[in-house]
Amino acid sequence: MDLTPRPETISPKRRRWMPIIVLSLVGIGGVIVVTQFLSSAIDYYCNVDEVGVRSGCDTANRLRVQGTVEQGSLAKSDNTTEFKLVFNGKSLDVVYSGDPGGVFQECISVVAHGRLVNGVLESNRIEVKHSNEYEAKNKDRLENSGSAACSQVQG
């Protein structure tokens, strides 16, 4: 039996680069698939102006709607919190059963979970989506505006 080592069909240099090339192609392919083709499936919410318009934001389904709580629209009673959600020039009335609590306030971005009934979003979950701005608390400023988020928006 001939046990002499067979000649290399792939050069060692080429063999060393093959894993890098394969890994890079897999990585690039994965990123393209995830960012280009799966966006609508992965996006966490619909914006107010996309309700009933964008794919995945059908009014017959349970929705997650993102917008800003309009200044002056917030009204709280014993069991419900009502406010207007605005985004990109469109608005949506929201009725939430309970008090969202936490840092919920006017002028802050929120994601409201619920169903559309007669054009009003009946929500049972509110998630506050805080901004990427961090500013020191200033008591004088708070007294003037009534909402910290509104004072931040107004500068």
Add this chain to the structure above:
Amino acid sequence: MKASQVNTGVSLKMSQSSQKFSSTGTQATRVIGVLAIVVMAWVVISGLVFTPADVVQGESVRIMYVHVPSAWIAYLAFIVTAIASSFYIFAKRHSLGFDRVAGASAEVGVMFMAITLITGSLWGRLTWGEFWQWDPRLTTTAFLFVTYIGYLAVRRLDGSIEQRARRSGVIALLAVLEIPLVHFSVVFWRSLHQRATILDPNGDVKMDGLMLFTLFSGVVAFTLVFAWLVLHRQRTMLLSDLSNERGLDNAILARQSENASN
């Protein structure tokens, strides 16, 4: 090779190693350790006492001084794992030292990632109102965490040290590709998680001065802790590898003795 020769070789190797590593600490690790304690003490004091509350988030913003540095250092740890693994795989001399640095860095990275997830969850409860949501940033971060737990599990599989280094090295090179996906998940998709503040692509950092300074101090403190842990851990890994090697040599000796007596 005779049994006595093998035995002498292993004993010599172990005694040299034990002399070299009577402790896993060195002058450098002691300096790093002291610096880490000093900077960390400053971060704790500044984060809890000196820095102001945030205008919207109030006192809960203080979690940021732990959450953000731990996330960044976890990324750093996984990148170090990938670089060390690539040195092992692609360098002509496959030095196991690189594999040990890769493994140590991944272990520390998983620890920091766990801190990121826990502190993020607490912060989320205080601001969003939820401990957890399957939004793009949180989901990809959890996926990254699980991937590196898998990496550590692969390192524990049966096989030689070289097999361990090869298998885990390939996984490390694949897993590191997840980091850009995690970091840019808030850009690619709509997420409950905020967009980047410090690493804002426009360079427009909107953060109070002392908050920013404390955050950077946190990054420095966590980096020092990372370096200290990795240096110690890769040395304990070396001792563990040597110990395993000695166990194997002893088993061969026992088998040879059995054959000789038969």
